[in-house]
Amino acid sequence: MVPHIVEPEVFVRAPTRARSPGLVVLLLLLAAALPVRLEAQIGRLRRVVGQAAQELPNPARLLQGTPPITTSLSDARWAVDTMDAFTPGEFTPLPSLERGPNGGFLLRAGAFAMQTQSYCLKAGTHGPGGGDGYIYAPPVGPMDDHVMSIVRNSVRHPEVDQHDVQVLLWAIIARAKFDQLPARLKATAALLLSPPQLATLNRGALDLVPGPLLDQALNNMPPLVQQVFRAEAQLRQMMTTADSRFEDMERVAVLAGAAPRDEHDRALPRGRWSLHPDGYYVRYLPSGYSSTRVEIWVPEGSRAVGREYDPATHIAVPGSTYRQRLIQSGRARGDG
Template sequence: MRNSILKHSFAAACALLLVAACADTSFAQLGGLGGLGDKLKKKTPNLLAEKPPITTSLPDARWGDMSKDGFTPREPERSLLTLQRTPNGGFVLQPGYYMMQTQSYCLHAGTHGPGGGDGYLYAPPKGPAEDAVISIVRNSVQHPEIQQHDIQLLLWAIIARAKFEDLSSNLKSTATRLLTPRQLASLNRNALDALSGNALTDALGGVPEPLRQVAQAEAQLRQMLTVPGSSYAEMERVAVLGGAAPLGPGSQEVPSGRWSLHPDGYYVRYIPSGYSSTRVEIWVPQGSPAVGKEYDPATHIAMPGNTARQRLIQSGRPQQAQ
């Protein structure tokens, strides 16, 4: 029965895919690289698409408040879980100082995990796969039976533009519980072929760093996610780099624990203890316009000041009992 349901769900996705208009894919504007962009079109006809699935970058993190560096609210700290929940898995904000150790997820394969005292700022999810990524994280709150590792694998499949019909039966099951057939069809339209060995080496020839590092990680994940035999730990080593992180291009000095003033009027800061777990703190001052509004973790990406580190999307699932 379960296999039948999966077949029907993916059949619906494929039907939508057949009637969808196919858009031509052009290449990113590689500013500052001279004529290298034209050369890359010939060398990597499908690895450097016009837009990656998630485009959120440091310039999108515009709400950091350095005037609050070192500040801790006077109110007693309370768990976010004491607040009323919303259908999105979010929280209805009230005045006070709140904290939750959340499950967080890597959205930038081929970069380094948190560490080194680098701080993180609020930025919203952006990009062609924004809707699917937000839906996965939101809907996961209503599916506590789905393991965090499976959610991360599904997000890596999106970031790597893997073909969903080639994923394992377990990941297909996860996808059909967290995404609609239309969303699945949209993701399949943007999927790329898996490359390995000489084909991958040839495709990456001439791609400059750090683009090469990210493109290689995504290509390796695409292969590992669609060919049986790779463990989670092996994929994690590809997606989350170890060792000391260099200072990425366009980085900013952001100290750990810097607050961001969300457009809705509340303060938020992120203190990761690894890519999969983040301490999120929310401060809602008395009289703030944020009172009564929703904090929706799935719309929060913790953006590192060091661009060589991971972007981390937050979730409404606690990492441990609060």
């Protein structure tokens, strides 16, 4: 019997293929590129995070830049303190005068008066009262041309309600974003402003700022500054809502109650005259922020004869820094 012979198992190693030099180089390049790609991804992530952070409301930005209208008591340099007891006699209705090119009135010698529609230009302050006097100052600030145009053109558009004019002015002084305003307010702006003015309405506009960020921005600021900025922030919020009521915005913008006193206040009796640079005398007797009796006296031989009294260039500034600044208009108010 022939024995079964088991042949030893032979393991044959597959022949090793020589690696291409190009493949080796490619692998090395890929390995080297991994840190670069990772760093690039980290860089992109940093940019995204940075952009997101920039899009968050910056509390410091609230206090940067110039307010749209800066007119203050320091701009009111034409008060006449020697005429407090003077009354020129019988007043002729101001609307009896011929209208000027800006919707104002061409002056002649005599005394004239008109109960006008006036407008608040300082949200978060108190309305007229307490016997405080008001004196003349011109509109000053980056948006003075817009504000004057709104008030002037409101004379040419009597169909625009006084409330709508006021809300548009609040939108400007509160630095609301025009593209976020309700359709009704945009329509009012289109009537009262030129296309170039409309195009610049977002200049200096502020985002809606959450309460904690606003608190951070206003920390350690004077009480009046805090009061004004909080009112403007509330107005911006309310103006993004189509069903916001005028009465609610008015309560935010025009504070009730007694106005606090401030070291920068100036004692001005009610009815103090101002001598306008054009040569006529003017005084303001507000019965509320939205209604002011304007009295003008033009002496015989005055250089003011023939000049235009343009109400849109008149801001009645109170002696109290906590009270409203009131821009005048050429539209008559029916309550006086």
